[in-house]
Amino acid sequence: MHGHTEIGVLAAFLLYLRRFFEPMQELSQFYNALQSATAALEKLAGVLDEKPAVPEPSTAVALPAGGGALSFSSVAFHYRSDQPILPALDLDIPAGQTVALVGATGAGKSTIAKLVARFYDPVEGTVTLDGTDLRDVADADLRRAVVMVTQENHLFSGSVADNIRFGRPTATDEEVADAARAIGAHAFIDALPHGYDTDVHRRGGRLSAGQRQLVAFARAFLADPTVLILDEATSSLDVPSERLVQHALRTILRQRTALVIAHRLSTVEIADRVLVLEAGRIVEDGPPTTLIAGGGRYADLHRQWRDSLV
Numbered sequence: 001m002h003g004h005t006e007i008g009v010l011a012a013f014l015l016y017l018r019r020f021f022e023p024m025q026e027l028s029q030f031y032n033a034l035q036s037a038t039a040a041l042e043k044l045a046g047v048l049d050e051k052p053a054v055p056e057p058s059t060a061v062a063l064p065a066g067g068g069a070l071s072f073s074s075v076a077f078h079y080r081s082d083q084p085i086l087p088a089l090d091l092d093i094p095a096g097q098t099v100a101l102v103g104a105t106g107a108g109k110s111t112i113a114k115l116v117a118r119f120y121d122p123v124e125g126t127v128t129l130d131g132t133d134l135r136d137v138a139d140a141d142l143r144r145a146v147v148m149v150t151q152e153n154h155l156f157s158g159s160v161a162d163n164i165r166f167g168r169p170t171a172t173d174e175e176v177a178d179a180a181r182a183i184g185a186h187a188f189i190d191a192l193p194h195g196y197d198t199d200v201h202r203r204g205g206r207l208s209a210g211q212r213q214l215v216a217f218a219r220a221f222l223a224d225p226t227v228l229i230l231d232e233a234t235s236s237l238d239v240p241s242e243r244l245v246q247h248a249l250r251t252i253l254r255q256r257t258a259l260v261i262a263h264r265l266s267t268v269e270i271a272d273r274v275l276v277l278e279a280g281r282i283v284e285d286g287p288p289t290t291l292i293a294g295g296g297r298y299a300d301l302h303r304q305w306r307d308s309l310v
């Protein structure tokens, strides 16, 4: 993460310069150079944000194609030794399963997700993907196999197409549009002032929260990872956007393993399995309907969510 703050400051400064020169389009060459420099730095800052601080394996093991089975075996984890976060987690997720992680703030949902994306290594125990310890997988292979979509979505300055193509830099315009179509984002993108060439501006300032989410989903769809991790946005969407996002979610969860840090009832309802976490331990584990019938913690949470919708 070294240098991240400095890069952020530099990006902000360039952005300021760019705004200043924006009205003077006759200086267009300089302005264009400034624009690309800002976009590149922002991208770098975004990537560094998510860049894991873990060592590359000395001899990398190739991941088998397809699959997506995840396994936590006696995983203990802490950020600081005086504050254990996961005491000893055992968890098997078969390939293709959609798992919703629920639980109070600080329960460890994001930590589990970050261990799967190998932002951190376990202090004890192992996390495996299709039987391979994540510590033995080359960084580039892991980035392709496991994609995390966060609340921030990390849209950078540049066109909508560039933002989607970030999922697979070699994708053609047609493949970018196909991904947007599959996700249900094509219609709104097409209606933007410059369609796919519309600049989303810094952090997607011009797009609504729902639209940003759809662009991030289209990017992940194009990347086509074996494992998708989704940290669902907490901010509520209006009803039409919510419908679009839920539809996109069903598409993107299909045919891959998914871990969803869920904040919406409608999302948990489409999961195959719910894990309820408390202080780093799984206290309930099962299909949503079974847990509701069981009358435990998820049943309480489900009731609260349902009541808040009425």
Ligand SMILES: Nc1ncnc2c1ncn2[C@@H]1O[C@H](COP(=O)(O)OP(=O)(O)OP(=O)(O)O)[C@@H](O)[C@H]1O
Pocket: 079, 080, 085, 103, 104, 105, 106, 107, 108, 109, 110, 111, 112
């Ligand atoms: N980078 C970090 N350094 C130190 N402690 C951290 C770090 N990230 C998280 N924690 C702590 O780890 C615990 C678990 O956090 P985590 O983010 O996994 O919980 P969560 O269930 O995802 O919560 P939320 O719903 O608020 O996102 C919390 O006590 C949190 O303060």
